Amino acid sequence: MTTNIPDIVISRLPIYLRALDHLSQEGHEVTSSQELGRRLGISSAQIRKDLAWFGGFGKQGTGYRINYLKDQLRQVLKIEREWKVALVGAGDLGSAVARYGGFAERGFHITCVFDAAPEKIGKHLGKFIIQPLNELHASLQNNKIQIAMIAVPAEHAQSVADALIAGGVRAILNYAPINLNVPEDVHVQYIDPILHLQRMTYYLA
Amino acid sequence: MTTNIPDIVISRLPIYLRALDHLSQEGHEVTSSQELGRRLGISSAQIRKDLAWFGGFGKQGTGYRINYLKDQLRQVLKIEREWKVALVGAGDLGSAVARYGGFAERGFHITCVFDAAPEKIGKHLGKFIIQPLNELHASLQNNKIQIAMIAVPAEHAQSVADALIAGGVRAILNYAPINLNVPEDVHVQYIDPILHLQRMTYYLA
DNA sequence: ATCGAATTGTGTTACGTTTCACAATCTGCG
């Protein structure tokens, strides 16, 4: 199967999964594309089309068994397994990220933390020991790390990204407010709250 | 001019603006759609089309004067002014948000901080005093606040959003991992790093 | 056993977005 599934479809699957989790918690065992759509503000047709890329997960007349659908989506997204994650930057933002328990809870385990500042090296950040950047390459490779988060100042983000990629990282979550240039086979996602705010003010009076 | 500009166009303007800031800092005075596009991984045609929605900011043969274009974009996005922002939730995440200086730097001034926990009320968070939720409505209206950030647990996010909207908020930046149902005239943006990570694992081996 | 209400999966149509391609214009230089 060489079908090329649109990235925009992939981007919605985690959202469906999140909604399915909530439905589970509320005691539901079965749901429908309509119910999901109502909750998410997405048309039921789109949800069905999205899921159809990966197979027929539902039953006509009945809908979708929530637990089954969750398992299937987790497999599609490859999050039924655990992932190791490197964190670069142990400043305010990096520290907050390292202390946040939500990543490990969801199977993303921070395994290494790096920082450039000599005075921080060797100190603990949560349960991690901060390593110097010159150990980055070796640590990434020893731990076979494919995912990294960047929480350094914008001016250093590109060189950090280059080093991460050289060390084998293929997915980057970038908290630095700058666009990264990366090879085609490397995936980058951006988190910049300012961008979101600036996008909304346009619509305000 | 009742032209309805696509939201996807609006969403790119802050990105252009960020890149223009970097170009300024590097000493450039003029740029072109090509140069911008190269930096951002966006086609030059798209950048020109996007900007053309708002007028001819460039000069044929020459390109765009960076400072002029920045000013124009800031006006379009309504970020040439200062905005007051309310923050709900003073837990780990809320505290990190409150302490982060980047918002004020960009004209988004956190003005009120709210939390449900009685033991936090009246304490300082950075330079803000944490207020109880029952003061939310009055404080929003007194301060004419239109923008809010939600940093409470998922299960309380919807009711907080409802209260914010009742108090006059029209733009919400939601850090809680849940979809919010809001009226048509209210804008919501989401920040959930887990979603970004789960979206990238699909492409990893 | 049959009916009716609910719901999926999907071919088709409608809509939205991006890219192409080029005339128009600008600048600097000989």
Place this chain on the structure above:
DNA sequence: CGCAGATTGTGAAACGTAACACAATTCGAT
């Protein structure tokens, strides 16, 4: 001055995405 090179703004074409609409199926009620 007049030309070469660069670059914008934009109509038209190509591409991508979402919505529509319905046959097929399921299930519970009678």
